[in-house]
Amino acid sequence: MTAMVECRSLCKSFGVRPLLDRVNVRLASGEICGLIGSAATGKSLLLKLLCGLQASDGGEIFIAGRRLDASSKEELQQSRKHIGxxxxxxxxxxxxxxxxxxxxxxxxxxxxxxxxxxxxxxxxxxxxxxxxxxxxxxxxxxxxxxxxxxxxxxxxxRPALLLFDEPTAGLDPVTTARIYELLGAEQARTRATMLLVSSDVDGLRRFVPRLLMLHAGRLRYDGPSDKIDSSEDEVVRQFVRGADEGPL
Amino acid sequence: MTPISLLHRAAPSLELLRHLLWRSGRGAFRLRATDFPRGEVWRQMHQIGNRSLLFVCVTLSFLGMVLVFQTCLQVNRITGDLSQVGAEFIKILVHEFGPSLCAMMLATRVGAGIAAELGSMVVTDQIDALAMNNVDPIDYLIVPRFVASMVMTGALTTVGVGCAVFAGALTAAYSFHVNPVVFVDPSHVRIGDLVTGFFKCAAYGAAIPLVSGFCGLSAQGGSAGVGRSTTRAVIASSFMVIVLDFVISGVAYFTLQSAP
Amino acid sequence: MISTLRDICREVGAAYLLLLHVGTLLLRGRFDRRELGRSLAAMGADSLPIVALTAFFTGGIMVIQAGIFVRRFGAYGLLGFGAGYATLREVGPLLIGLMFSGRVGANNAAELGTMTVTEQIDGLRALAIDPIAFLIVPRVLAMVIALFCLLLVGDAVALSGGALFGKWLLGVEFSSFFHSFADNLKLADLSVGLVKAAVFGLAIAISSCHFGSSVRGGAPGVGRAVNAAVVASALAIVLSDQLITVLFK
Incomplete structure (x- = not known):
């Protein structure tokens, strides 16, 4: 299956602080994936890079096999027609x-x-x-x-790629559940690729089969969401459990 | 801060300014070819024009009263012949105070309005949402405001001058016993005065939406950012009006006004 | 139309109540003096460049306008008088007041508005600090003092600018400009302008504080409040301008 989204060693920094440092992400067509991480780690930034609202400092982005970051204005517009x-x-x-x-x-x-x-x-x-x-x-x-x-x-x-930045932030549990249900139904119908950013780790884990975690500009976890608890990375384990003690 | 890093930081702003000038200029001449919803120019004309009408009428009326009052006081002190005051007042109103004071008022109302609207669109990601649908924010948002402001500044100035003359005539009649028929005497207005007034209206009408649109689109950082950009829009467009007034008056003084 | 009228009445009434409240606290001396110092620096000193620039161009504009009459009647000796009279009594306070409203009034409304929407004002109340005594009274006082002082500087800059442009554009010597100015104008002409400045300062302060502290609805609300504050300030300026002109003839 062709990759819907592919980032190769994506870099972006504001001033001297690197927000994304050689990040590699690959989403297959029709995949649902969650992106977590502490506040201000560049989760929203990654979404904005994926639809060309921000320019990256280095690396390559492909959307449905088409290079996004070096494309002309017309090509960018063409790509955006397939992104929601x-x-x-x-x-x-x-x-x-x-x-x-x-x-x-x-x-x-x-x-x-x-x-x-x-x-x-x-x-x-x-x-x-x-x-x-x-x-x-x-x-x-x-x-x-x-x-x-x-x-x-x-x-x-009905875009082929859907990017959601905090789809459930500030909502009550019932509305949150309805929104996930709605997204699930939409995905079952259109087979769109979805990337969800959320601070609600528990709700997201129940919905997505695959999770990514960003920390200090690097991708610290990329794998099934039910295995994230037993990750070898101490940072990831602490973040997911919400423990007070640890490297974070 | 070195000049190089200053230039580097100013580069996005300069790019935005270049786009603003180029697109607005092009958009104003090729309305059909640019990209905004139908009826948007009318909507903006209503927003900029009709909704500033009361404000402009009230302020210009009071300013008309004040100017006539001051002038009559002074003329009484020197010559005592008040018959020429009305004619001279109308003349200076047409080429100077009408357009400039009206534009000062519009800089606060329209300038702040445009910057507040666009600034809050920027900080709530609405501009990005436009870009996601392949809409250029300048074509879509600034061009209709630019065209509407050019038209409406002229219209409001005309109405404002009328209000100021009316209020001035009342003041002269009540406080200084000048017959309104003698006062309302446009015979001193030359073609040069009309041309100067027209150029001022056009320049102010173009400058206010460009300057405040620039301030609004470069807003960043939540509600504090919107407040800052609105403030900057008011101050920058008012200052622009004063500078343009000075420049156009200066040019007119040496060209149009020296003609008999 | 009726509802607009009702809105106007409500805003004017609320602003008037704020004025009374501020006046009482001011007379009792209950306000934060450190905040006053900070406001004076932020509102007065930092507005100096824009006020000086405005005044400089105002002087130029007034000389050009007076020059049209002067040239027609050949009365070059009256240039300083004409430009000076208009600048000191009317155009100086008006334009500098409007610029001050844009620079300081709008900024103040934005600041108070942001504090209101981010619940900082409620935070002060929760700490048993009266936000009016702590934030608003010092700002009102600072704006009155700042605009008064800025007009003094502005008048001086405008007249110097006028003299400069008079020589450059019309060829009127500096000495002739200032003699015509000094012989024909009285202290009263200057003081009318200064009275105007103080009243404009108060009007700008009250309207910006009122609209700033009654913001609702996030970032768009702050933008709207700034807009309303500058519009109300401009209206208050022209109305009080008329009143003072008639009272101090």
Whole structure:
């Protein structure tokens, strides 16, 4: 199977502090993978590098076999059409209604008819449980509803690669469970590749079969999520158990 | 800090500025070819124009009263002939105070508004979300504001001048017993004054959205960052108005005003 | 229209109550003096460059405008008087006040707004510190003093700039500019401007503190508050300008 995402010795630093230091990641097509790590270790940064919102300092990124970081503007735009991104603070356009927000990726891709756009937006909003809120503005929604609108906007164009930055942050356990369920159903239907960044390690472990852990710019763990407890790396073990004593 | 590292840090800002100038200039002439939703220019014209109308009318009326009051006091002290005050007031209003004071007011209202809106879009990742959908933030956000501001600055100045003349005539009539018919006398306004006023409106209307859009798009760091960029937008666009006023007045003094 | 009117009334009323509160605390001497010193440095000294630049160009603009009349009537001896009168009484305080509102008022609203949305104000209350005595009174006092002093400097810079441009553009000698200025203007012309500066400082302070401390809704809320603060300051400046002009004729 071809790799959906492939990073080879990816480097990025701000000032003198290296955030990513020769990171190698490979995600097969249709794989679901979680990314964990302490605060400010470059998890969000890695997602932004993968969709070309930030430029890397060194290394190579391939999305569906196409080189992303050295490509021209048109090629980058072409690659982005296959990527859906959920931003950490939702990034809903606050001057647009919920309907226009969700329809935006379809309208911009220009390939679908107005009738079809309406139908897809309706379907997606129903899937995230937000039928009836189409005409509201993001400012009128609660935190969980905003997150679900943002999710709908990431899913609506059915991209082959989905990047989620903290899809469950600030949500109650019931909503969190619903969101994971929704992502699972979406994945079963579209076989999209998903990369999830989350600080909720326990919830993420139950959902994803494979986990990556970033620490001090290096990838410290890359393997099945049920084996992470017995990792040989002391840092990883301490982080996952939430122990007070250890190298962290 | 060495000059090299300063240049290095300024490079992204300079790049943004270059894009802003180039895209806005191109966008203003080729509206159809650029990339923003239909009706966006109208929406921005409403936002910039209609919603500043009351503010501009009130401030310009009061400034008109003050200017006439001061002038009449002074003229009373020297010659006592108030019949020319109205005509001269209208003349200076058209080529100087109308456009400049109106633009100072718009720099605070419109400049702060644009920077606050764009700044909070930057810090909540909305600009990145636009980029993910292959939308250029300058084409999509700045060009409509640029066009709307150019049109609306002129329109608001016209209305503002009207308000100032009306308020000035009232002040002259009540406080100094000048007949409004004598006061409202546009005969001193030359074509040169109109041209100067027009150029000032166009320059201010272009400068305010560019300067405040630049400040808004370069915001970083949460709500404190939005506050900082809004502040910078107000100060930079007000200062831009004063500098442009000085430059255009200077050029007009040597070219248009020296014509009889 | 009615709801807009109601909103305006509510904001004006709240700002007025804040003014009364600040006044009472000020008379009782209950405010943080270290914060006053810090505010004076941040608001006064740091605004000096932008105020001086504004004043310099204002002087230039006024000389050009006065020059149009002066050249028409050939009355080159009146240039210093005309430019000086307009600068001291009206245009100087107005433009410097508006710049101060942008530099200091907007900054203050942004700072207080950020403190409000990040719950720092509530944090002060939890420590039994009155946020008005601790944060707002020193800032109000600092803004009044700072704008008063900045106008003194600004007037001097504007007149020097005026003299410079008068010589450069119109060929009026420095001595003739300053004689025309000194012979025709009284101390009253300067002091009207200074009274204006103090009142503008108070208006800017109260409106920026009011809008800054009543922010709601995260980063967009802070942006909106700064916007509202500068608009309210500009309105307050032109209204009080008119009032003072009529009162001190």
């Amino acid at each position: 991104m959920l931003f950490q603070n939702n990034a809903l356009f606050d001057f647009m209604t919920v309907r226009d927000n969700v329809a935006f990726p379809l309208v911009r891709s220009g390939a679908t008819s107005a009738e079809e756009i309406r139908e897809r937006v309706h379907q997606t909003l129903r899937a995230v449980g937000l039928s009836g809120s189409e005409e509201k503005l993001p400012a009128e929604l609660s935190g969980g509803m905003k997150k679900r609108v943002a999710l709908a906007r990431a899913l609506v164009a």
